[in-house]
Amino acid sequence: MRVMAAMAMVLNLDKCIGCSTCSVTCKQTWTNRDGTDYVWFNNVETKPGVGYPGGWEDQAQWRGGWELDGSGRLRLRSGNRLRRLVRIFANPEMPSIDDYYEPATYDYDALLSAPAGTQPVARPLSAHTGQPMEISGGPNWDDDLGGSQQYAAADPNFRELGSAVRLEFENTFMFHLPRLCEHCLNPACVAACPSGAMYKRESDGIVLVDENRCRGWRMCVSACPYKKVFLNRLSGKAEKCTFCFPRIEEGTPTVCSETCVGRIRYIGVMLYDLDAVEDAAKADRANLVEAQRAVFLDPFDPAVVAQAEADGVARDWIKSAQASPVWALAMKHKVALPLHPEFRTLPMVWYIPPLSPLLGATTAMGGNAEDPDDVFHTISSLRVPVDYLAQLFTAGDSAMVEQVLGKLAAIRTHMRAVTTGADEPSLPEGVSGSDLEELYQLLGVAKFSSRFVIPKGHREETAEVASWVSGCPLETPDGPLTRSERGRKLP
Amino acid sequence: MSWLSIALFGVWPYIALTMFVIGNIWRWRTDQFGWTTRTSELSEKKLLMWASPIFHFGMLAVLIGHLMGLVIPEGWMTSIGVSPEAYHIMAVSLGTVAGLVFTLGVVLLILRRFILKTRIRLVTRPGDIVMYILLGLIIIIGMTATLGYNVLGPGYDYRESIGVWLRSIFMANPAISVMAAAPWIYQLHAALALGLFAVWPFSRLVHMWSVPVGYLTRPPIVYRQAARV
Numbered sequence: 001m002r003v004m005a006a007m008a009m010v011l012n013l014d015k016c017i018g019c020s021t022c023s024v025t026c027k028q029t030w031t032n033r034d035g036t037d038y039v040w041f042n043n044v045e046t047k048p049g050v051g052y053p054g055g056w057e058d059q060a061q062w063r064g065g066w067e068l069d070g071s072g073r074l075r076l077r078s079g080n081r082l083r084r085l086v087r088i089f090a091n092p093e094m095p096s097i098d099d100y101y102e103p104a105t106y107d108y109d110a111l112l113s114a115p116a117g118t119q120p121v122a123r124p125l126s127a128h129t130g131q132p133m134e135i136s137g138g139p140n141w142d143d144d145l146g147g148s149q150q151y152a153a154a155d156p157n158f159r160e161l162g163s164a165v166r167l168e169f170e171n172t173f174m175f176h177l178p179r180l181c182e183h184c185l186n187p188a189c190v191a192a193c194p195s196g197a198m199y200k201r202e203s204d205g206i207v208l209v210d211e212n213r214c215r216g217w218r219m220c221v222s223a224c225p226y227k228k229v230f231l232n233r234l235s236g237k238a239e240k241c242t243f244c245f246p247r248i249e250e251g252t253p254t255v256c257s258e259t260c261v262g263r264i265r266y267i268g269v270m271l272y273d274l275d276a277v278e279d280a281a282k283a284d285r286a287n288l289v290e291a292q293r294a295v296f297l298d299p300f301d302p303a304v305v306a307q308a309e310a311d312g313v314a315r316d317w318i319k320s321a322q323a324s325p326v327w328a329l330a331m332k333h334k335v336a337l338p339l340h341p342e343f344r345t346l347p348m349v350w351y352i353p354p355l356s357p358l359l360g361a362t363t364a365m366g367g368n369a370e371d372p373d374d375v376f377h378t379i380s381s382l383r384v385p386v387d388y389l390a391q392l393f394t395a396g397d398s399a400m401v402e403q404v405l406g407k408l409a410a411i412r413t414h415m416r417a418v419t420t421g422a423d424e425p426s427l428p429e430g431v432s433g434s435d436l437e438e439l440y441q442l443l444g445v446a447k448f449s450s451r452f453v454i455p456k457g458h459r460e461e462t463a464e465v466a467s468w469v470s471g472c473p474l475e476t477p478d479g480p481l482t483r484s485e486r487g488r489k490l491p
Numbered sequence: 492m493s494w495l496s497i498a499l500f501g502v503w504p505y506i507a508l509t510m511f512v513i514g515n516i517w518r519w520r521t522d523q524f525g526w527t528t529r530t531s532e533l534s535e536k537k538l539l540m541w542a543s544p545i546f547h548f549g550m551l552a553v554l555i556g557h558l559m560g561l562v563i564p565e566g567w568m569t570s571i572g573v574s575p576e577a578y579h580i581m582a583v584s585l586g587t588v589a590g591l592v593f594t595l596g597v598v599l600l601i602l603r604r605f606i607l608k609t610r611i612r613l614v615t616r617p618g619d620i621v622m623y624i625l626l627g628l629i630i631i632i633g634m635t636a637t638l639g640y641n642v643l644g645p646g647y648d649y650r651e652s653i654g655v656w657l658r659s660i661f662m663a664n665p666a667i668s669v670m671a672a673a674p675w676i677y678q679l680h681a682a683l684a685l686g687l688f689a690v691w692p693f694s695r696l697v698h699m700w701s702v703p704v705g706y707l708t709r710p711p712i713v714y715r716q717a718a719r720v
Contacts, residue, residue, distance in 0.1 A: 081707055088703075089543040096536040097610070128534075129609040191711040194703030202716040212523035215701045216530045234614060236529035459717070 002274040003297060003308040005317050006185065006205025006348055007243060007454075008326040009257070010266040010336045011178055012443055013354040014408065018176035020044045020140065022256035022265075026180075029255045030242070035234030037103040037127055040139045041241035042180040042256045048152040048388065049142040051179070053099040056227040057340065058156040063093045065188050065225030065343030066281060074282050074344065076192055076223055084192060084219050093222035097233075101137030103127040128233075145174050157391040161384075173361070173385045175354040177392075178264075180256060181228040181241035182339065182347030183207050185272060185295065186281045189240075192223030198238070203457060204269075205348065206243045214238050225343035249457035257452065266442075268324025268453045269317055270348070271297040271308055281344045288341035288395050295346065296331055299324070320455040325442060326350070333439055335404050337393035352443070353389045353401055355408040358382065372413040372425045379405050403428070411436045411443070496671035499682050504660045507685035514692025515700070528698040529619075534610040538603040546596025552589035556582065561654045575648075583641045590634050597623075597630055618694040625687045632680045640674065653677055 026042040045051040059065055063078040078084060078093060106122040114120030126133040142151035183200075187207050190198040197213035198220055200206070209220075209229070216236040220229040229240045244254035248267075252258070257265035276295045283291030297304045299321035308318050321327065329352065330336040336350040358378050359369040367374030379386065379402055386405070390398040406428045413425045414436040427433065442450065518526070532539050559568075560582060568578055601623055604611050640647040656670035670678065691697065 085703065085706065089547040090536075090540045091532060092540065094532050094536065097533050129613055131609060187712065190713055193713075194706040195701065196703075196705065196709055196713050199713040199715040202714050212526075214527065215698060215703070216527035217703065218530055218532060231530070231533050233533055235524070236527040237524070 001276075001297075001307055003271055003304065003311045003313055004202065004205070004274045005269050005271055005308075005313050005321065007183065007248060008205075008268060008270045008324075008330075008348040008350070009180075009254075010326050010329045010350045010352065012264040012266075012352040013175055013177065014352060014356050014443075015262040015264040016044070016176045016178060016354075017262050018044055018046065018144065019261055021259050021261050022178055023139065025255045025259040026241075029244070031239075035232040036230070036239060038097060038100045038233070039230040039239065041228070041230075042178065043139045044176050044178045045140060046143055046145055046152075047175055047177050047392070048155040048157065048173075049145070049148070050151050050154050050156075051177075052101075052139045052141075053095050053227050054137070055099075055154060055156055057225075059225055059343070061093075062095070062222055062225070062227070064223055064227070065340075065345055066186065067344070068282060072282065074278065076188055077225075078192065078219070078223055085194065088194065088217055088219075091218055091222055094218055095221065095227065097128070098137075101139065101141065102133065104133060104135050107132075157388060160391060160396065161387055173357045173388070175357055177339075177351075178256070179226065179228070179339075180349060181207065181243070182226055182345065182349045183241075183243055184348060185277050185292075185346035186344065187224075188343070188345050189220035189224040189229045192219040193217070193238075194219055198229075201245075204243075204245070204248065206245050206248070207240070208242060208245070209238045209240055211235075211237050211239075225340065225345060226347075248454060249459060251454045251456040253452040253454060263446075263451065266325040266329060266446075266451050268326035269321040269455065270324060270326055270330075271299050271304060271313065271318070271321045273297055277346060281346055285342060285395050286397065288344070289337060289393075289397070289400060292338060292341060292346050293331060293334075296327070298331075299327065314455070314458050317455045320453050323453045325446070325451055325453060328438070328442060333407070333435060335407055335439065337400070337404065339393060340395075341393075342395040351393060352408070353393055353404055355405050358385060358405060358409075361385070370412075370416065372409060375409045375413075376406060379409065407431060407436075407439070411440050415440050492668055492671055496667055499678065500656060500670040501665045501667045503682060504665065504685055507689040508660070510689040511691055514689075515697065518692045518697055519700075526697055526701065527695070529614075529616075529695045531604070531611045531614055534614060535603060535608045538599065538607070542596055542599035542603055544596075545592060546600055549589060549593030549596045552585075553593045556586045556589055560586075560650060561657050564654065564658070565650045578650075579641075579646070579648075583637070586637060587642060590630075590637060594630050594634060597626060601627065618690070621690055622687070622694045622696065625683060625690065629680060629683045629687060632676060632683065636674070636676045636680055639676070647674060647677075649673070649677060653681060657681075 022042050023040055023044055027040060030041055031037075031039045040052065043052045051057070055061065059077060065077050066074055067077045069075050076084075103126075104124045105127045107125050108122050111120045111122050124133055124135050125131065142148065145152055183206055185205070187198070187200060190200060190207060194217045195213050195215045197210045197215070199208060199210065201208065214237040216231070216238070218231055218238070220238050221227075221231055229238050231237070232239050244252075247254060253265070253267050257267055272295045280291040280295045297308075299305065299308075299318060305318055309315070326336070330350050336352050338347045338350050341347070359375065361382055362369045362374050362378040365378060367378060369375060383398075386398050386401050389401045390396050394400045410425075410428050410431060414427065414433060416422065417424050418437070424433075427436070565575065565578075569575065604615060604619070604623070652669050652673045656666045659666040659669075670681070
């Protein structure tokens with residue numbers, strides 16, 4: 001066992017209203033620069049829908065993530081290293097700008113230069129070429145099922161479910177899915193980078209690109225199954241979500257999390273066993289979620305704590321791991337699930353599947369959304385939403401999704417009973433009243449300090465500090481700050 | 492020996508090679524952020540899927556051909572059993588094929604960048620334009636020389652002249668008179684090729700130094716840690 005610590009996030013989809021504030025504040029912070037106009041480190045998409053870039057989940061097309069070969073070995077879906085090197089001159093799986101969208105501006109000059117007495121019109125111009133264009137895409141083009149005949153219909157998750165299911169689905173179900181880099185434990189982008197420019201930070205698991213080592217081979221862009229590594233159009237270098245590491249190191253949440261108006265995001269530390277990562281990534285399809293859960297280590301277990309200290313995890317980080325809302329939601333209460341575990345990258349951004357569409361459906365079916373029996377009936381009778389969510393979060397295991405939704409419904413009914421003094425409803429198997437009250441606290445009323453439990457980075461132990469004595473390490477491009485980070489192979 | 496010959500074949504090679512060596516070291520030490528292939532695949536993909544591999548594989552073949560013809564002395568080739576006749580047949584046939592593939596790649600890339608696609612034209616930098624002009628001229632002249640002298644014409648053994656001159660440069664004793672006696676089209680080809688080496692450090696050609704061979708042996712997941720005091 002080798003204990004490592006990694007930052008993780010949980011998003012409660014039940015509370016996401018799709019306002020895209022996270023996307024906008026992220027863009028203002030990170031990608032409002034030349035060459036990144038089409039780049040959204042964080043985007044919010046409507047499900048069902050194709051998302052951004054269009055059809056990103058379809059790995060038959062992009063060959064992102066990992067797969068098991070004939071003899072059960074783990075390999076990148078884009079083939080072995082030699083295959084990638086042979087395709088280095090032109091990467092067939094690389095998305096083009098049309099798969100994202102072509103950013104547009106408007107011909108504002110026409111408004112000012114039009115002669116008097118005419119009605120001026122500002123027509124859209126391509127931000128890349130300056131030529132007139134029809135705007136036909138955007139980072140949330142199919143927002144709120146707009147154009148769902150075309151976009152929701154093309155959702156790759158329906159492939160397993162069939163078209164009859166799809167039509168039924170569109171009439172009953174819709175939710176928002178905010179997406180960012182997953183900062184995976186087994187990142188495909190890092191493994192695919194020919195230059196070794198991408199790396200995972202040992203201290204907090206954040207996955208970054210070393211812009212000085214990136215040579216623009218663009219294998220990371222296609223290898224990431226979540227399509228969350230981008231190519232800067234002008235600099236020719238890869239860029240990605242940084243998990244706002246300068247903020248995280250200060251103990252502050254990421255910009256997307258802090259500005260979330262629905263307060264749907266939680267950030268915390270997870271301890272995990274580095275030696276168990278590979279086996280978990282090789283787990284059977286039916287067992288992927290539990291396999292990843294098994295990689296996480298119980299921060300309350302004295303043996304884990306002792307090993308963590310021996311492996312150099314700081315004491316305050318272990319304490320943070322014990323208070324981690326991610327541990328509570330993903331491990332203790334098991335209401336959070338990973339996004340597309342079948343990509344086998346062991347993502348670290350998890351989601352609580354949405355219950356509210358099912359409550360709406362309960363009412364639509366003539367039931368009472370406040371009656372637990374009616375809600376449970378809806379959950380188990382409405383196969384479609386549950387099966388769809390299973391495609392997204394459990395690699396097709398509907399029972400696991402049902403369990404989570406049942407628990408979420410039970411929180412409502414239990415708290416109703418507690419506050420009104422009504423009869424205690426029967427609780428789902430293995431769930432206690434105190435569990436539900438704890439979940440209610442965490443999901444409903446948790447304050448900033450409980451939603452974001454982020455220990456400060458221990459930069460005082462690093463070489464930069466020594467250099468601060470004699471001056472600013474950033475003064476020279478070759479300064480200590482640049483030199484102090486070095487590649488390292490772990491045992 | 493004219494002044495022009497001395498300048499072109501005695502002085503210019505050293506200027507170009509100095510720019511090449513010093514320039515690459517300077518660029519490596521000062522501009523890691525700018526050191527990239529500057530791929531335009533994001534902007535255009537369909538043409539690139541054909542043009543880029545044709546160009547690169549053609550270029551590799553041409554490069555190997557030039558190395559065999561110019562760097563390895565004729566005597567060495569003969570001593571390992573490759574007779575001048577065998578070499579000539581091989582060089583002309585394979586060389587012409589490689590040259591044509593390379594030419595096709597360059598033509599496709601130039602069409603793609605400068606004629607067909609506005610998007611790529613807009614991410615094109617001055618260095619790219621200089622490089623494409625040089626590359627285009629060198630290829631046209633080189634192919635004309637090969638076709639004119641060795642495929643359709645009487646044949647010309649550049650190994651006895653240009654090869655000797657090229658090796659003499661590295662021995663700091665340039666055989667200017669040998670090169671001055673070569674046909675003008677070969678002279679022009681060589682002088683322009685030196686120009687390509689001179690602009691190399693200042694163009695995207697630097698990505699050739701970054702062929703990621705280390706990728707084949709490194710561990711799949713790279714971890715980094717800030718250095719401890």
